[in-house]
Amino acid sequence: xxxxxxxxxxxxxxxxxxxxxxxxxxxxxxxxxxxxxxxxxxxxxxxxxxxxxxxxxxxxxxxxxxxxxxxxxxxxxxxxxxxxxxxxxxxxxxxxxxxxxxxxxxxxxxxxxxxxxxxxxxxxxxxxxxxxxxxxxxxxxxxxxxxxxxxxxxxxxxxxxxxxxxxxxxxxxxxxxxxxxxxxxxxxxxxxxxxxxxxxxxxx
Amino acid sequence: xxxxxxxxxxxxxxxxxxxxxxxxxxxxxxxxxxxxxxxxxxxxxxxxxxxxxxxxxxxxxxxxxxxxxxxxxxxxxxxxxxxxxxxxxxxxxxxxxxxxxxxxxxxxxxxxxxxxxxxxxxxxxxxxxxxxxxxxxxxxxxxxxxxxxxxxxxxxxxxxxxxxxxxxxxxxxxxxxxxxxxxxxxxxxxxxxxxxxxxxxxxx
DNA sequence: ACCTGAACACCGTTCAAGT
DNA sequence: ACCTGAACACCGTTCAAGT
Numbered sequence: 001x002x003x004x005x006x007x008x009x010x011x012x013x014x015x016x017x018x019x020x021x022x023x024x025x026x027x028x029x030x031x032x033x034x035x036x037x038x039x040x041x042x043x044x045x046x047x048x049x050x051x052x053x054x055x056x057x058x059x060x061x062x063x064x065x066x067x068x069x070x071x072x073x074x075x076x077x078x079x080x081x082x083x084x085x086x087x088x089x090x091x092x093x094x095x096x097x098x099x100x101x102x103x104x105x106x107x108x109x110x111x112x113x114x115x116x117x118x119x120x121x122x123x124x125x126x127x128x129x130x131x132x133x134x135x136x137x138x139x140x141x142x143x144x145x146x147x148x149x150x151x152x153x154x155x156x157x158x159x160x161x162x163x164x165x166x167x168x169x170x171x172x173x174x175x176x177x178x179x180x181x182x183x184x185x186x187x188x189x190x191x192x193x194x195x196x197x198x199x200x201x202x203x204x
Numbered sequence: 205x206x207x208x209x210x211x212x213x214x215x216x217x218x219x220x221x222x223x224x225x226x227x228x229x230x231x232x233x234x235x236x237x238x239x240x241x242x243x244x245x246x247x248x249x250x251x252x253x254x255x256x257x258x259x260x261x262x263x264x265x266x267x268x269x270x271x272x273x274x275x276x277x278x279x280x281x282x283x284x285x286x287x288x289x290x291x292x293x294x295x296x297x298x299x300x301x302x303x304x305x306x307x308x309x310x311x312x313x314x315x316x317x318x319x320x321x322x323x324x325x326x327x328x329x330x331x332x333x334x335x336x337x338x339x340x341x342x343x344x345x346x347x348x349x350x351x352x353x354x355x356x357x358x359x360x361x362x363x364x365x366x367x368x369x370x371x372x373x374x375x376x377x378x379x380x381x382x383x384x385x386x387x388x389x390x391x392x393x394x395x396x397x398x399x400x401x402x403x404x405x406x407x408x
Numbered sequence: 409a410c411c412t413g414a415a416c417a418c419c420g421t422t423c424a425a426g427t
Numbered sequence: 428a429c430c431t432g433a434a435c436a437c438c439g440t441t442c443a444a445g446t
Contacts, residue, residue: 004429029420039431041421046429050420106355118384122377132383137397144348147355151310173326179336180322193341193401200400208410233439243412245440250410254439 006036008046012056019057023095024102027054058103061096065089068112075124076198079117083142083194086113090146101147110139124202134201141197149186210240212250216260223261227299228306231258262307265300269293272316279328280402283321287346287398290317294350305351314343328406338405345401353390 014035018027029050033040047053068085070078090097100109117135126134218239222231233254237244251257272289274282294301304313321339330338 006429028418030418041423041432042430044421101355104355106352114384118377118380122380126380128379129383131380132386132388133393133396135380135384136388136393137400140349140352140393140397141345141401144350144352145344146348147351148310148344148348151305151308151351173322175332176322176326176330176335176339179333180318180339182336184336184340189337189340189344192337193344193405196341196404197345197397197401198404199407200402200404201397203403210410232437234437245413245442246411248440 006038006042006046011036011043011046011053012060015053016057016060019095019099020093021095024054024099054099054103058100058105061093061100062105062108065109065112068116070116070120075120076195076202078120079124079138079198080191080195082113082116082120083138083198084191086110086139086142087146087190090143094150097146098150106143110143113142114139126202130204137197137201138194141194145190145193149190153186210242210246210250215240215247215250215257216264219257220261220264223299223303224297225299228258228303258303258307262304262309265297265304266309266312269313269316272320274320274324279324280399280406282324283328283342283402284395284399286317286320286324287342287402288395290314290343290346291350291394294347298354301350302354310347314347317346318343330406334408341401341405342398345398349394349397353394357390 011032015027015032018032018035027050029043030040033043036043043053047056068082068089071081072078097109100106114135117138118131121131121134121138215236219231219236222236222239231254233247234244237247240247247257251260272286272293275285276282301313304310318339321342322335325335325338325342
């Protein structure tokens with residue numbers, strides 16, 4: 001046997017695959033070693049320990065994020081398009097985003113979208129601090145929405161108490177209470193809330 | 205020795221204290237047992253296992269959330285006030301909120317604020333589905349913002365690459381790029397983005 | 409009813425030893 | 428340079444046994 005059995009790259013590759021398929025909790029050093037066909041301790045020569053291994057994974061994910069580009073004719077449409085693409089990007093890699101989030105690298109992950117938004121916000125006429133705040137407001141809204149979305153959709157069941165809570169309402173609020181006790185479409189809510197935010201931002 | 209050394213209540217009490225002070229990761233059955241002055245296995249008689257123990261903690265946190273009330277003269281002001289109070293509530297119990305979030309009970313946690321918002325949104329003239337969507341948009345914006353805020357503030361350092369990224373910009377965007385490379389005040393951004401969202405929602 | 413102790417199957421990590 | 432094996436200090440959980 002001459003060539004090394006594993007390398008830092010192969011370790012990262014299969015670690016990445018485990019996280020993508022089964023989540024971070026499934027990434028144990030022993031399982032990783034088993035899938036690599038090596039003794040547990042063999043890993044430690046290539047990556048220092050589990051913490052730095054995860055750090056390298058985060059770097060990879062962030063580094064491989066492609067650019068985000070706008071689309072549409074008006075600045076408002078183009079800002080919305082960036083928001084939708086960022087949301088889509090996060091949705092497509094749930095485990096990896098969780099990884100980045102839990103290691104406090106979310107700000108880095110948002111950079112491509114931030115660039116795209118800066119351009120469109122500038123085109124919409126917002127300069128300097130006002131423009132920066134608009135960019136950040138949209139960014140925070142989108143990423144925050146997706147983070148929350150993940151939690152709510154994970155929710156074991158539509159809690160019965162949630163529906164019951166709105167039953168006793170009377171008068172003009174009855175229709176509102178009724179509507180709140182029904183399930184909702186997260187795509188529509190995202191669309192609606194983001195466009196409301198952008199409208200509010202663009203009018204100063 | 206006649207009276208039991210521990211009860212389900214005392215187990216939950218000290219488990220809660222550990223999580224509040226040191227986070228969920230610090231809650232091990234063995235540490236819990238040690239702090240209770242009992243053998244590890246003694247815990248299992250009172251709460252089935254670690255999973256159901258955490259489930260009970262989540263129930264407690266959710267059950268102990270007080271009401272959220274509005275304040276201010278105009279509907280817009282009162283909606284903003286609810287948003288600020290919800291954010292404050294979450295900020296005040298970071299570990300517990302993380303607990304609720306990671307166990308998919310965030311929707312339940314938002315109920316008090318949802319009630320308060322429903323009332324104010326109704327008073328602002330939004331009924332039925334439109335009102336429900338406005339309530340949910342504000343709710344998602346606030347909670348999402350705080351979730352993201354936690355991640356970004358956890359971020360080890362203001363990444364140098366973030367600042368460098370904006371250096372080469374030219375022309376009218378220079379001021380915007382400059383503003384984006386500077387740190388920002390999360391309180392101000394929250395205030396600004398929430399009020400923009402509410403403005404956008406109230407104007408249909 | 410309430411608690412202990414031994415035992416099992418897992419972890420991450422270190423370190424001397426092998427090739 | 429690269430990998431193994433033994434060992435250590437942790438986990439959560441089960442179960443027979445004690446009182």
